[in-house]
Amino acid sequence: MRNLLRFALALALLTGGCAAPAQPSTTTQPNAAVTRPAQLDTSTTQMSQVGSYRIRLTPDQEPVTISTLQTWTVHVETADGQAVTGATVSVDGGMPEHNHGLPTKPLVTAGADGDYRVEGIKFQMPGWWTITVTVEEGGRRDSATFNLLLN
Numbered sequence: 001m002r003n004l005l006r007f008a009l010a011l012a013l014l015t016g017g018c019a020a021p022a023q024p025s026t027t028t029q030p031n032a033a034v035t036r037p038a039q040l041d042t043s044t045t046q047m048s049q050v051g052s053y054r055i056r057l058t059p060d061q062e063p064v065t066i067s068t069l070q071t072w073t074v075h076v077e078t079a080d081g082q083a084v085t086g087a088t089v090s091v092d093g094g095m096p097e098h099n100h101g102l103p104t105k106p107l108v109t110a111g112a113d114g115d116y117r118v119e120g121i122k123f124q125m126p127g128w129w130t131i132t133v134t135v136e137e138g139g140r141r142d143s144a145t146f147n148l149l150l151n
Contacts, residue, residue, distance in 0.1 A: 034096040055133050057074055085113070131148065
């Protein structure tokens, strides 16, 4: 009788696992690390991806150093050169070759004449870094990504 119960339990476990249809995985793999392009654009002024804004990213102190909190200025203007005030500006970044983000979450505050103050940027190692500036204003959302090479 005991063997019959063991057999029934084993059969139920085996067939139960096969009876349900397999579901595709809903988890996504993190982005893979990216190799640095041979010709890396390190311009500090760029048009946003959609072309809504011209964005300039400037560190308050140069050279940019490793392992220190820094303050930067983002200047945002329309494609025709008008300063953008009252927008929501956010800053994020990371190291594409290492597949990790900034070790801090920068705080952005609006200034005057299209300038936005970015406090709390920190880079913890030398190498290729990207900083993405996102601008939301008047129902539009656009961004530009800047490349930095730090020693």
